Amino acid sequence: MLVSALHQQRPCDYTHKLHASLSTKMADQNSFQFGVEIELLMGSRKKTHSNWKSLAKDLSKRLLKAGISNHINESNDKSQDNYREWSITQEITIPSQPAKSLFGLELVSPIYSIYASWATDLETIFTVLHGSFTLHPSPHCSTHVHISGTPHPLSPSELAALAKSALYYEPALDALVPSARRGAAYWCQSNRSNPSLTGLDLATCLDALDTAGGGSVRHVVEAMNLFPANSAYGHAHGRQRDFVRGKVYKWDFTGMMSSGRGTVEFRQAPGCVCAEDAVGWATLAVAFVVGAMAVGPQLGGVGVGEGASAEELWALLAGGAEVLGWESLGAAEGLFGRVG
Structure with missing residues (x-):
């Protein structure tokens, strides 16, 4: 191989x-810090949900029970407070299928240190997802990783x-x-x-x-x-x-402008339906940025x-x-x- x-x-x-x-x-x-956004087309194994918010509430409750602090960000607010814990937002670019109780959601991580237990959090999240929900691979889903330098941009x-x-x-x-x-x-x-x-x-x-x-x-x-x-x-x-x-x-560099969050976003990763892939893409993106600091000038x-x-x-x-x-x-x- x-x-x-x-x-x-x-x-x-x-x-x-x-x-x-x-x-x-x-x-x-x-050091560097980063966050990950995971787009999902999903439904519940046990309940019938009529809209994305009902599904989001079910997911939020189960994540909290598993020890993952989170909230539903219904307005998709980008203020700093929303990055202190995981948040759940509606993802309108993923076509929902209400007749099948399937809806597009995005899980947005808090800002992680590269040395934090972020991989363990992702494993816990996907354990919850696979235990109580159905995840459906879709070309409309993607995974985004935001990376920034700290304390200096x-x-x-x-x-x-x-x-x-x-x-x-x-x-x-x-x-x-x-x-x-x-x-x-x-x-x-x-x-x-x-x-x-x-x-x-x-x-x-x-x-x-x-x-x-x-x-x-x-x-x-x-x-x-x-x-x-x-x-x-x-x-x-x-x-x-x-x-x-x-x-x-x-690659989206617009977050580095004065009105942005000081991050560069790697947007190419596909949607992830397992923890291994989500951890893998986050690892790749961060390692790439760090390596590029030395290689790029040459x-x-x-x-x-x-x-x-x-x-x-x-x-x-x-x-x-x-x-x-x-x-x-x-x-x-x-x-x-x-x-x-």
Whole structure:
């Protein structure tokens, strides 16, 4: 299997260089934190629910009984108080099936430290889900991971390093997800399809991001998340010029702008119906961001081709995990095990 071959790559030189590049940063910035959003199409095994809120109340009660503090966020309020514990919101992008008592819900985590017991929480949540509810795989479901630096936000140059890595490693990440999450879906487009980068080869894209990283956070955000004014959405909202819109791309950097939450969002992961996958995608996203801090600045020039291989992605993640003090990539290894 591919995962066995990847273990044999022994990226020792890579991880040593990664440590050297990140040691100063980690001492200054301390750490990273993250949150995960899990979209589900679900119903109850024992009860008939006529609407999403009835189902949400049932779920909330059972999670509380299992020791998971949570609340129902009916208005999908994004204020900080809603990230102190798990919250349950309606997910309108998932078509509900009222006749079958199936509804789209999103479970939104609190803000976790990378060293907290978040994996145990996810295992508890999915134990509750499988014990009392039915989970239905759907191409409309996805899993999103928000990552931020703490106590300091990522700088423009760090953000550019992550952006460059997102583009360079895109082919390898594509290989880990279902075909619908490789850029065809409206809500998961390649960042290279945005007006700032469309039509450019990879090397030119990376050069453009280097230039953006020498400016402001907004320059990097516009390079990754610009959306065309001549799109249907642009016309409907009276846009005269291309504008920033992150929720349609694999990576959403708009949270780094002054009105945002200071996070970068990895949006490409598919919906998860088991704890192992949810833990795996969260692990992958955080390790990727940490690894990108060192690798990103070095990407560019000749030899980038059309992007990274699975082996290169594995090395990046393994290096990031080692810097974080994680013994392994854990559940993320299972994501690689499905390739090929």
